[in-house]
Amino acid sequence: MKRALWLSLFAFVVIGCNSGDTAKAPEGGGAAPAKPEAGKKLVVGFSQIGAESDWRTANTESIRSEAEKRGVDLKFADAQQKAENQIKAIKSFIAQGVDVIAFAPVVETGWEPVLREAKDAGIPVIVSDRRPDVPEDLYVTFIGADFVKEGEMAAEWLAKKMDGKAKIAELTGTTGSAPANDRAKGFRNVLANHPEMEIVFTQTGDFTRAKGKEVMEALLKSPQGKDIKAVYAHNDDMALGAIQAMEEAGIKPGKDIIIVSIDGVKAAFEAMVAGKLNCTVECNPLLGPYLFDAIEKVAKGEEVPKRVVIEDKWYDESTAAAELPNRKY
């Protein structure tokens, strides 16, 4: 019976987001909440990655508040950035017999066995935010941004700003995660057309402010640090940490070193207004409404597209002040 819930359409949907917009329902907005059968609440298990960044905090808040708004019984598990905790959480959701499982996989690999267990138990799985490297029949839909495109946008902006010439330090996200892999790839796709734009340093800052700061501090102390003209950070938090390290080293962030990052959190806009960050590529974390639209459809046995892409755009120092009051996260 539950296997019918696996119904899905191999379709592809792109959702554009205007700056400052909260997420809209995927199709025409405001889909009516599912009526729980005979007064029974829909039970959803969500395995979140952790609380590593402002983006993640906004994402969690969006998911929690949307569940509450729709009267969904949400079992929320924070994995503290550990895949093994996510696997444990998913196994426990299976054991509890939840109606739908949703998760944001911290890294790309290692999910096939546990997702097979969910499938064998007849519980549909919805993927949020990051892509797992598994056969497509193991999940119903994947809702999230195109990280390769984000990396490309960051590189295009930077190449223009630097007139096609710069020694770049890259602060990468969590090793093995889809956004770290894809944002690195997208950036390099564009750099291939700019022979004098060169990545001379690349190291993980694990998507956190503390590690971004630590890595930048060490880089600035090394002889290589003197050559760096630009920083590409895979998220705003690492850029904000790097900004602190630069200031402590007597370097003017945003001027001596040009900085581009990804996410578009409020703190990044504030840093742009203060002239310390130059550009951020937005990645909308407000996935709650999209996610629960899909969850409710899947629970009712309705079809959902296999992939829902949330579209992003970039903002830089020239538009930051005007945009800041519209920011929702």
Ligand code: GYE
């Ligand atoms: O960019 C980063 C977070 O997966 C898109 O994870 C997400 C990323 C986001 O920690 O800030």
